[in-house]
Amino acid sequence: MLLAVLxxxxxxxxxxxLSSISPELTEEAARGHLxxxxxxxxxxxxxxxxxxxxxxSCDSQGRITAVSADAGALNRLKGDILEELEHSxxxxxxxxxxxxxxxxxxxxxxxxxxxxxxxxxxxxxxVSFQTELxxxxxxxxxxxxxxxxxxxxxxxxxxxxxxxxxxxATVLAETLVVGEVPQAAVLRSS
Numbered sequence: 066m067l068l069a070v071l072x073x074x075x076x077x078x079x080x081x082x083l084s085s086i087s088p089e090l091t092e093e094a095a096r097g098h099l100x101x102x103x104x105x106x107x108x109x110x111x112x113x114x115x116x117x118x119x120x121x122s123c124d125s126q127g128r129i130t131a132v133s134a135d136a137g138a139l140n141r142l143k144g145d146i147l148e149e150l151e152h153s154x155x156x157x158x159x160x161x162x163x164x165x166x167x168x169x170x171x172x173x174x175x176x177x178x179x180x181x182x183x184x185x186x187x188x189x190x191x192v193s194f195q196t197e198l199x200x201x202x203x204x205x206x207x208x209x210x211x212x213x214x215x216x217x218x219x220x221x222x223x224x225x226x227x228x229x230x231x232x233x234a235t236v237l238a239e240t241l242v243v244g245e246v247p248q249a250a251v252l253r254s255s
Contacts (some may be wrong), residue, residue: 066246081182084211090160090162091160091184091220091227092227092229094158094160094182094184094227095184095186095218095220095227095228095229096182097160097220097230098155098158098186098218098228099188099216099217099218099229099231100163100231100233102149102150102154102216103155103186103190103206103214103216103231103233104233105149105153106145106146106149106150106210106214107146107214107233108130109145109149110142110145110146110149111235114138114141114142116135116137116138116216117135117138118134118135118138118139118237118238118239119134119135119208119210119233119238119240120132120135120154122238124167125137125213126221129240129242130176132208132240132242134196134210134238135238137211139194139212139237139245142192142212142237143192145164146190146214147192148190149192149253150188150190150214150216154183154186154187154188154189154216154218155186155187155188156186157183157184157185157186158183158184158186158206159182159183159184160181160182160183160184162179162180162181162182163175163176163177163178163179163180164178164179164180165177166179174254176241179242184220184222184227185221185222186218186219186220186221187218187219187220187221188216188217188218188219189216189217190215190217191214191216192212192213192214192215192216193213193215194210194211194212194213194237195211196208196209196210196211197211198208201241205241205242206241206242207215207239207240207241207242207245208238208239208240208241208242209236209238209239209240210236210237210239211234211235211236211237212233212234212235212236212237213233213234213235214219214232214233214234215230215231215232216230216231216232217229217230217231219252244250
């Protein structure tokens with residue numbers, strides 16, 4: 066009988082405590098889950114990448130005449146990241162909430178052992194690439210390829226309704242193209 070009363074009190078306390086979890090806490094939990102998933106997917110995909118993301122063309126004297134992005138390598142990287150994010154963004158994520166935060170008592174907020182709260186997420190992602198050609202000095206240019214991963218998740222739970230969106234950018238390649246520096250300059254006066 067005492068066990069049944071304790072279980073009943075525990076169930077009432079947990080329902081009351083779960084209702085006190087703030088939307089900000091669940092939103093930060095969703096953002097943390099999202100950023101962790103993105104970082105793991107990018108790290109894993111880059112670790113498996115063998116070929117460079119740029120190809121340089123040289124003239125007969127060995128000077129670089131053109132730099133281009135390797136579309137095949139970039140598409141493989143995009144596919145690897147999206148495949149991993151499809152699995153990691155969708156599903157359950159556990160968030161630790163200090164037991165003091167469940168009591169609605171300001172003095173106990175953020176204190177005590179962590180109580181796991183499970184959130185069920187659905188998510189999607191997109192990967193895009195940007196290529197830039199930037200000036201880097203006299204007769205020098207920097208060719209940069211940047212990857213942007215945009216991902217969003219939302220919770221299916223009515224009690225913990227939350228959505229989050231994050232974007233991260235990663236520089237994949239920077240190539241410095243150096244031309245010949247003129248040895249003399251002619252100034253004209255008018």
